Amino acid sequence: MSDLLYSEIEEELRSSLRALLADRCPPAAVLARCESPEPYDPALWRALARELGVTGLQVPEELGGAGASLRETAVVLEELGRAAAPVPFLGSAVLATTALLTACPEDALLPRIAGGERAAALAVPFSTAPDAAFPATVRVDSAGTLNGRVTSVADALPAGLLLVPAIGGQGAALYAVEAGAAGLGIVRRTSLDLTRQLADVTLNGVPARRLAVGGAAEQAVRQALLTGAGLLASEQLGIAEWCLDTTVAYLKERRQFGRALGSFQALKHRLADLWLEVVGARAAARYAADALATGSADAAVGVAVAAAYCGAVAVRAAEECVQLHGGIGMTWEHPAHLYLKRAKADQIALGTPGHHRTLLAELVDLPA
Amino acid sequence: MESELRERTRRLLAEHDPSDTDRLDFLRARFDAGLAWVHFPVGLGGLGASRPLQAVVDEELAAAGAPDNEPRRIGIGLGMAAPTILRYGTEEQKRRFLRPLWTGEEVWCQLFSEPGAGSDLAALGTRARREGEGWTVDGQKVWTSTAHTARWAILIARTDPDVPKHRGITYFVCDMTHPGVEVRPLRQITGEAEFNEVFLTGVEIPDTHRLGGVGEGWQVAQTTLNNERVAIGGQATPREGGMVGVVAETWRARPELRTPDLHQRLLKAWVEAEVARLTGERLRQQLAVGQPGPEGAAMKLAFARLAQELSGLEVELLGEDGLAYDDWTLRRPELVDFTGREAGYRYLRAKGNSIEGGTSEILRNIVAERVLGLPAEPRTDKDLPWKELPR
Numbered sequence: 001m002s003d004l005l006y007s008e009i010e011e012e013l014r015s016s017l018r019a020l021l022a023d024r025c026p027p028a029a030v031l032a033r034c035e036s037p038e039p040y041d042p043a044l045w046r047a048l049a050r051e052l053g054v055t056g057l058q059v060p061e062e063l064g065g066a067g068a069s070l071r072e073t074a075v076v077l078e079e080l081g082r083a084a085a086p087v088p089f090l091g092s093a094v095l096a097t098t099a100l101l102t103a104c105p106e107d108a109l110l111p112r113i114a115g116g117e118r119a120a121a122l123a124v125p126f127s128t129a130p131d132a133a134f135p136a137t138v139r140v141d142s143a144g145t146l147n148g149r150v151t152s153v154a155d156a157l158p159a160g161l162l163l164v165p166a167i168g169g170q171g172a173a174l175y176a177v178e179a180g181a182a183g184l185g186i187v188r189r190t191s192l193d194l195t196r197q198l199a200d201v202t203l204n205g206v207p208a209r210r211l212a213v214g215g216a217a218e219q220a221v222r223q224a225l226l227t228g229a230g231l232l233a234s235e236q237l238g239i240a241e242w243c244l245d246t247t248v249a250y251l252k253e254r255r256q257f258g259r260a261l262g263s264f265q266a267l268k269h270r271l272a273d274l275w276l277e278v279v280g281a282r283a284a285a286r287y288a289a290d291a292l293a294t295g296s297a298d299a300a301v302g303v304a305v306a307a308a309y310c311g312a313v314a315v316r317a318a319e320e321c322v323q324l325h326g327g328i329g330m331t332w333e334h335p336a337h338l339y340l341k342r343a344k345a346d347q348i349a350l351g352t353p354g355h356h357r358t359l360l361a362e363l364v365d366l367p368a
Numbered sequence: 369m370e371s372e373l374r375e376r377t378r379r380l381l382a383e384h385d386p387s388d389t390d391r392l393d394f395l396r397a398r399f400d401a402g403l404a405w406v407h408f409p410v411g412l413g414g415l416g417a418s419r420p421l422q423a424v425v426d427e428e429l430a431a432a433g434a435p436d437n438e439p440r441r442i443g444i445g446l447g448m449a450a451p452t453i454l455r456y457g458t459e460e461q462k463r464r465f466l467r468p469l470w471t472g473e474e475v476w477c478q479l480f481s482e483p484g485a486g487s488d489l490a491a492l493g494t495r496a497r498r499e500g501e502g503w504t505v506d507g508q509k510v511w512t513s514t515a516h517t518a519r520w521a522i523l524i525a526r527t528d529p530d531v532p533k534h535r536g537i538t539y540f541v542c543d544m545t546h547p548g549v550e551v552r553p554l555r556q557i558t559g560e561a562e563f564n565e566v567f568l569t570g571v572e573i574p575d576t577h578r579l580g581g582v583g584e585g586w587q588v589a590q591t592t593l594n595n596e597r598v599a600i601g602g603q604a605t606p607r608e609g610g611m612v613g614v615v616a617e618t619w620r621a622r623p624e625l626r627t628p629d630l631h632q633r634l635l636k637a638w639v640e641a642e643v644a645r646l647t648g649e650r651l652r653q654q655l656a657v658g659q660p661g662p663e664g665a666a667m668k669l670a671f672a673r674l675a676q677e678l679s680g681l682e683v684e685l686l687g688e689d690g691l692a693y694d695d696w697t698l699r700r701p702e703l704v705d706f707t708g709r710e711a712g713y714r715y716l717r718a719k720g721n722s723i724e725g726g727t728s729e730i731l732r733n734i735v736a737e738r739v740l741g742l743p744a745e746p747r748t749d750k751d752l753p754w755k756e757l758p759r
Binding site: 001003004005252259260262264267268269271272275276279280281282283284286287357358360361366367 | 608616619623628631634635639640643646647650653657666731732733736737739740741742744746
């Protein structure tokens with residue numbers, strides 16, 4: 001059986017990360033940033049890269065990374081989820097890095113991404129599920145440049161580098177495109193999740209470097225999406241934990257009808273049920289992370305279970321957080337809405353819970 | 369310690385070859401060798417080792433085909449009476465009771481719940497009055513499983529009605545063969561009688577059968593009840609173990625029954641069952657490295673909800689067959705066997721999962737107050753003497 005606990009190293013990583021985020025990424029700062037022209041926090045990203053070295057956790061040490069496993073990456077996502085941190089970690093350190101490590105594990109781009117010098121993004125719609133057909137909206141022309149459009153790409157705005165799946169003469173291929181390349185347009189969408197922006201990417205004869213073709217390119221995209229879907233569960237766990245903790249703290253303080261709200265059994269039972277779901281989400285997220293980290297044959301099942309379960313838990317926790325804060329929960333100045341928006345967007349990201357259940361039906365032989 | 373245990377177990381097997389040793393003789397020898405429950409003290413069936421090491425012994429014994437003590441059949445003795453006797457019993461009580469308890473020669477039951485004291489257990493009204501050297505007990509208990517096979521019972525009774533309800537309770541060991549003990553089967557929703565009502569009329573209990581101090585029965589009972597909850601969540605299960613496996617098998621075997629709605633519900637329940645299994649696995653891993661978490665309470669809540677959801681789903685899935693019931697005959701099972709009977713039985717029996725061993729409502733209160741630290745409900749009965757409580 002896989003290890004579902006946190007190692008000492010993971011706990012240390014968590015506590016330094018939590019301390020840094022408490023200091024550099026308090027809810028008020030996240031709110032202010034959402035409304036600024038620069039929705040991502042480059043200073044926080046640099047701090048994550050330089051002070052904690054987490055931007056290249058899964059990259060081998062000889063390529064400038066930390067040579068850690070996806071279990072540690074999952075812990076980082078838990079904490080970033082707890083803080084609703086506006087950094088492109090999922091897009092760069094998980095999706096793009098996994099694609100690159102799978103397609104060409106020694107590419108010269110890796111050290112730069114690992115060091116946080118530049119963020120990268122995988123140019124697929126954020127809603128793409130791991131079993132999706134290879135994206136066909138970008139074509140390679142005879143000159144070897146890219147043409148087409150990819151909608152709703154997560155973390156593309158701050159990315160210095162895009163990994164673009166495209167269809168060329170030899171079928172599926174994966175290309176690297178520099179953010180400043182001629183013919184490339186990255187247009188910010190107004191996103192439901194204020195802390196992880198989506199952008200539409202247009203390519204008109206964009207020069208690109210080919211990283212992989214055929215099965216290797218397909219495998220790279222699939223592995224990135226599977227890893228992303230599995231580790232997103234850890235982010236969802238972090239969101240749910242913040243929502244539960246914040247709501248519990250509020251209900252201990254807030255008094256109505258002459259009593260602390262938290263002493264009403266109707267509310268206590270709702271929070272106990274939510275706690276139960278968070279406990280389950282932790283077990284599911286840990287299993288998925290461990291299965292991905294160890295390359296377990298059961299990884300696909302572990303990811304489908306975590307994705308189907310944790311997405312719904314995060315949304316419910318955020319919805320309960322808004323409801324149980326009463327009118328305060330509806331205000332812009334209270335951060336609850338940041339978590340609700342991220343939780344709801346995450347539920348659609350990388351395959352909805354319903355989609356993952358359908359995948360599971362095949363994997364565990366429960367056909368429709 | 370692990371290799372020493374393995375060595376000890378092999379020596380036991382060599383000296384008492386299970387293939388030609390009487391079952392009880394083997395179990396007694398195992399107890400005397402300290403291999404019954406290795407975390408118990410030396411002389412009481414254990415070696416003072418850490419609890420997870422029991423797995424080493426069990427593995428060796430299972431490989432040798434040794435008989436076990438049918439732990440599910442004597443679960444109340446093992447899971448509830450034994451830890452309480454170990455913690456609160458006198459040396460004499462431990463020596464008298466633990467060995468036959470563990471071998472299963474003496475079955476135990478638990479005389480706690482009453483018709484008027486279920487979740488509010490401390491409201492109990494069964495009276496124990498001091499009479500010379502001992503006590504005389506009068507009252508009625510209910511929901512007592514194995515009372516009809518039990519030799520002994522753990523019993524809580526009120527010894528002082530003039531103090532608030534939690535303070536006037538005392539904990540005893542009750543002889544179930546006493547003529548004042550009357551056990552009546554209690555037929556339940558499934559048609560069978562898994563539980564009993566127990567009427568206690570002038571039952572005499574010597575003071576040497578008291579566990580813990582007079583008036584301190586509530587604290588003693590906490591040990592029993594905490595162990596009950598640990599026991600409920602504690603077993604490792606494979607994927608699709610239990611109720612979910614039964615429904616999944618029906619789904620695979622009967623494609624003609626499938627509908628899109630049931631498919632969605634089945635997959636949701638399957639995911640929840642897998643998550644509950646992984647949560648239980650986390651709990652066991654935490655226990656193994658000595659960091660017990662509050663997941664135990666979660667396990668019982670999750671188990672109850674899932675069992676009810678899945679068993680209800682199964683009855684619907686079966687359609688016309690779901691309208692039938694296997695057998696309404698009054699039976700007295702020794703074990704609750706969810707998989708040995710049909711869907712209707714499972715559906716009805718699962719209703720008890722959120723009531724027995726602490727209702728889901730009480731468990732949610734425990735989670736809310738002890739895990740999340742939310743304030744307690746205001747209590748109107750806390751400082752009133754028991755005899756002044758409205759009832």
